[in-house]
Amino acid sequence: MTAEVVELLRTLIRNACVNDGSIGSGHEVRSADALEAYLAGSGLAIERYSAAPGRVSLLTRIEGPDRRAPTLLLLGHTDVVPAESGRWRHDPFAADVEDGLVWGRGAIDMLNLTATMAVACRRLAADGFRPAGTLIFAAVADEEAAGTHGVAHLLDHHADAIRADYVITEAGGVPVPSREGPLLPLTVGEKGVSWRRLTVRGTAGHGALPFGADNALVTAAVVVQRLAAYRSPARILDVWRRTVEALDLHPLITAALTDPDRVLDAATWLHSPGLARVVHACTHTTLSPNVVRGGTNVNVIPDRVVIEVDVRTLPGVTAADVDAMLTDALGDLADRVEISAPDFGEGSMSPTETPLHDALTRTVTALVPGSRLVPQLAPGATDARHFRWRGIPAYGFGLHSARIPYTEYPLMFHGDNERIDVESLRLSCLLWERLARDFLA
Ligand SMILES: [Zn+2]
Numbered sequence: 089m090t091a092e093v094v095e096l097l098r099t100l101i102r103n104a105c106v107n108d109g110s111i112g113s114g115h116e117v118r119s120a121d122a123l124e125a126y127l128a129g130s131g132l133a134i135e136r137y138s139a140a141p142g143r144v145s146l147l148t149r150i151e152g153p154d155r156r157a158p159t160l161l162l163l164g165h166t167d168v169v170p171a172e173s174g175r176w177r178h179d180p181f182a183a184d185v186e187d188g189l190v191w192g193r194g195a196i197d198m199l200n201l202t203a204t205m206a207v208a209c210r211r212l213a214a215d216g217f218r219p220a221g222t223l224i225f226a227a228v229a230d231e232e233a234a235g236t237h238g239v240a241h242l243l244d245h246h247a248d249a250i251r252a253d254y255v256i257t258e259a260g261g262v263p264v265p266s267r268e269g270p271l272l273p274l275t276v277g278e279k280g281v282s283w284r285r286l287t288v289r290g291t292a293g294h295g296a297l298p299f300g301a302d303n304a305l306v307t308a309a310v311v312v313q314r315l316a317a318y319r320s321p322a323r324i325l326d327v328w329r330r331t332v333e334a335l336d337l338h339p340l341i342t343a344a345l346t347d348p349d350r351v352l353d354a355a356t357w358l359h360s361p362g363l364a365r366v367v368h369a370c371t372h373t374t375l376s377p378n379v380v381r382g383g384t385n386v387n388v389i390p391d392r393v394v395i396e397v398d399v400r401t402l403p404g405v406t407a408a409d410v411d412a413m414l415t416d417a418l419g420d421l422a423d424r425v426e427i428s429a430p431d432f433g434e435g436s437m438s439p440t441e442t443p444l445h446d447a448l449t450r451t452v453t454a455l456v457p458g459s460r461l462v463p464q465l466a467p468g469a470t471d472a473r474h475f476r477w478r479g480i481p482a483y484g485f486g487l488h489s490a491r492i493p494y495t496e497y498p499l500m501f502h503g504d505n506e507r508i509d510v511e512s513l514r515l516s517c518l519l520w521e522r523l524a525r526d527f528l529a
Contacts, residue, residue: 089207093513094190096126097203098183100166101192107167107232111140114237116229119166120144123206123227130213135249139241145228147242147249148209150217152528157221158443160527161252162209162520163471164202165231165238168194175504188491188510195508196500198258201486202227204513208520219528224252231471234431239471243478254444255475255482260464261452261516262488262497266336269458274448275484277327277437278466278473279369280401282410286311287426288382288393295387305382308393311421312377315397318417320373322348323402327437327465328370334462362495369467373401373413400467403435433469436476444481447527455487455518468501487515 103118117138123146124134135147146166171180171193178184178191185191194200209225217223230238242250263270288311290304324346332345344354345367355367368374375397382393399410407429415422440463449461472482488497491509500506 089211089517090510090514093203093207093517094185094510096122096206097190097195097199097508097513098185098192100199100203101183101190101194102181103166104181104193105167105229106170106193107230108170109233111143111237114167114229115142116166116238117142117144119227120146123166126206127210130210132209132213137242137246137249139229139237143229143237145226145238145242147224147226149225150209150213150219150223152219152221154220157219157528158253159222159224159251160444160524161224161226161250161255162205163239163255163257164205164225164227165198165229165257165471166202166227167229167232167238168197168199169232169502172504177505180506189507190510190513191505191507193506195506196259196497197502197506198231200508200513201258201516204486204516205520207517208524211517211521212524217524219524221528223524223528224250226250228471235471235474239474243474252475252480254442255472255480256444256485257472257482258470258484258486259466259501260483260485262492262494263456263459263490264335264462264494265490266334268336269460270456270490271334271462272452272456272459272487273331273464274440274445274461275466275470275472276440276463277403277476278435278469278484280403280405280435281431281433281469282399282401282407282429283431284397284399284410284414285428285430286395286397286414287428288395289424289426290389290391290393292391293389295385295389298389301389304390304393307421307424308380308382308395311395311418311425312380314417314419314421315375315377315395315414318375318413319352320375320413322351322371324348324351324371325402325465327463331370331462331464334460360495362499366467366498369400370465373399373405373410375399375413375417401435403437403465405435407432433473434477436473437465438476438481438483442481444483444527447523448483448485451519451523451526452487455515455522486512487519488512489515
């Protein structure tokens, strides 16, 4: 089983389905073909859905007869973000295996899980698994952009094919040590994505006459400073409280991390810039000015500069709330700036009181004795949100060994030197297989 997952993962990495956000990128058809070839001969029928040339998503299912039994969708994506090979210790698309690690773009996000889901389905089918409910495996395109040519296309145009009662996709399950045994984070919700375009106006003029000029770039520089300095009020969500309380930290630290007035101070006590960022992101709606465009010639004072801001909202924060925060951040410059909203996707949460959560708990504690599931909010976005918006519980999970530390794991998403250990692949594969047997029996 382990060798099979490793080989399939290496194939998916080498296929290099790099999604740069343009419709002509991705080429996920390569990995749809590879998965179809891998599943051939197992008796599983393959469904292929194409949203645009090359943007192919693959589905397969083991259908049960009981209409009252649940349908579980194991949702993987086959696209990856670009990789800058000069900064990697191994070629990001060579899929080198060394010392029990598979290296490459997508090894964590999320070709590892996609490969383990495929292998588990093939094994279940080969074993003649006959559930009461239905198991669906989907390997979709375009997760790394908005899902337009992947999951959103399926939900809008092939709703019957992808209809499910529960969904599991990336990411979670990297053990966090605690006094009472390993904690396994289960992603139950994620922040919203709300991109804003700020247009700063000025008055054009000659670059040789700058005194007292109304230079849009100079105003934009102040705007960027204010956005960076802005702190939205902290909000302690129930899911954050549950995450922190499960960590068994010193009671004073737990109290501070769950107090909106002290949470940012407490974040610095952790002595880890990575963890401090997570603490901040899980308790605040964040603004990050990331793109600026403006100016034409070096001798012309610009009259227009555009700033693009990545706003990530806590669940419950609306588009109107975001506009109010931006106006607040801009202060007396607000009337110099025109705000447009190319995109708004609300944050999303799933309940933890579900039969799937119970089945996961049973399966996971059998595989990793002494472990506990702990709910978490993800700062980034995944395809799970499309299901949560439709009221379908969706979790992010996988089962990992302790080989890759939980402090390093989040940095590998879209980062350099992405890699996964072979034991984690084996564990996730076993998880899907046993979960299906428990939950869909
Ligand atoms: Zn991903």
